[in-house]
Amino acid sequence: MAIQTFKANASLKDNVLVETEARGHKLIIDEPKNLGGSDKGMSPIEVVLAGLGACQSIVARLYADKFEINLKDFSVDVEGELDTDGFLGKSNARPGFSTIRYTYNIETDASEKNVDAFIKHVEQNCPVGDSLANEVNLIPGKIIIKNPVK
Amino acid sequence: MAIQTFKANASLKDNVLVETEARGHKLIIDEPKNLGGSDKGMSPIEVVLAGLGACQSIVARLYADKFEINLKDFSVDVEGELDTDGFLGKSNARPGFSTIRYTYNIETDASEKNVDAFIKHVEQNCPVGDSLANEVNLIPGKIIIKNPVK
Numbered sequence: 001m002a003i004q005t006f007k008a009n010a011s012l013k014d015n016v017l018v019e020t021e022a023r024g025h026k027l028i029i030d031e032p033k034n035l036g037g038s039d040k041g042m043s044p045i046e047v048v049l050a051g052l053g054a055c056q057s058i059v060a061r062l063y064a065d066k067f068e069i070n071l072k073d074f075s076v077d078v079e080g081e082l083d084t085d086g087f088l089g090k091s092n093a094r095p096g097f098s099t100i101r102y103t104y105n106i107e108t109d110a111s112e113k114n115v116d117a118f119i120k121h122v123e124q125n126c127p128v129g130d131s132l133a134n135e136v137n138l139i140p141g142k143i144i145i146k147n148p149v150k
Numbered sequence: 151m152a153i154q155t156f157k158a159n160a161s162l163k164d165n166v167l168v169e170t171e172a173r174g175h176k177l178i179i180d181e182p183k184n185l186g187g188s189d190k191g192m193s194p195i196e197v198v199l200a201g202l203g204a205c206q207s208i209v210a211r212l213y214a215d216k217f218e219i220n221l222k223d224f225s226v227d228v229e230g231e232l233d234t235d236g237f238l239g240k241s242n243a244r245p246g247f248s249t250i251r252y253t254y255n256i257e258t259d260a261s262e263k264n265v266d267a268f269i270k271h272v273e274q275n276c277p278v279g280d281s282l283a284n285e286v287n288l289i290p291g292k293i294i295i296k297n298p299v300k
Contacts, residue, residue, distance in 0.1 A: 049158035
């Protein structure tokens with residue numbers, strides 16, 4: 001067991017712009033203008049898709065040698081479908097992604113068979129992919145209120 | 151139904167550094183030095199935690215008026231537990247998060263009762279939260295190989 005705790009903070013600023021931070025790395029998250037934001041950064045769901053693609057890329061790097069894949073180039077296009085009526089309360093659609101799919105672009109001289117086995121392993125061992133594909137225990141948050149009416 | 155497709159691209163660079171992009175917004179994702187990276191940005195799982203906190207923050211902004219919450223300040227600290235032995239193949243632990251918890255810091259003159267109902271609604275309607283708490287259909291990726299051995 002090597003359970004580690006990973007942390008991030010998000011702080012709401014003007015309108016729907018959010019400043020986030022983890023270990024000193026800062027990231028601005030916003031909504032596009034057609035969803036009421038000022039488009040200063042990726043939206044939260046785009047950030048999750050980018051995190052998924054990055055996670056697969058990193059797992060690919062970690063396991064390439066084991067699968068004898070000479071990884072000259074690796075990129076992934078990630079697409080997620082989401083019914084925006086859900087979180088806007090306009091329908092009973094789930095608020096989150098229904099489906100996520102991807103296309104891998106790999107430059108290598110390895111055989112197709114080896115690449116297939118390699119990608120299967122990457123998909124099964126990607127922390128972000130597993131967190132999305134399977135249930136995570138989200139514990140209801142602790143609320144600290146400043147200046148409440150007693 | 152207002153199903154939209156959201157997209158991102160991730161491109162593996164030196165070692166485990168990944169350049170990601172969505173709608174022209176760029177984000178560098180990397181691993182910390184103790185996990186073999188050069189620490190040029192958040193790791194993928196930190197990006198997901200930041201995205202979760204940002205998503206809750208934005209949903210809070212969207213619903214504050216409806217719950218009569220005068221939202222003077224809102225931030226959220228997110229923590230996720232993950233057994234790194236899982237994706238490293240050292241144990242049978244799941245590769246992803248086992249548990250995610252958060253603490254909300256809210257400055258408002260609304261009553262505690264209203265804030266509780268508000269936060270419950272935020273948690274139930276956050277797209278990223280729902281995508282993590284419940285299963286998403288991750289479709290095995292299409293693989294495009296350049297220069298394979300035939």
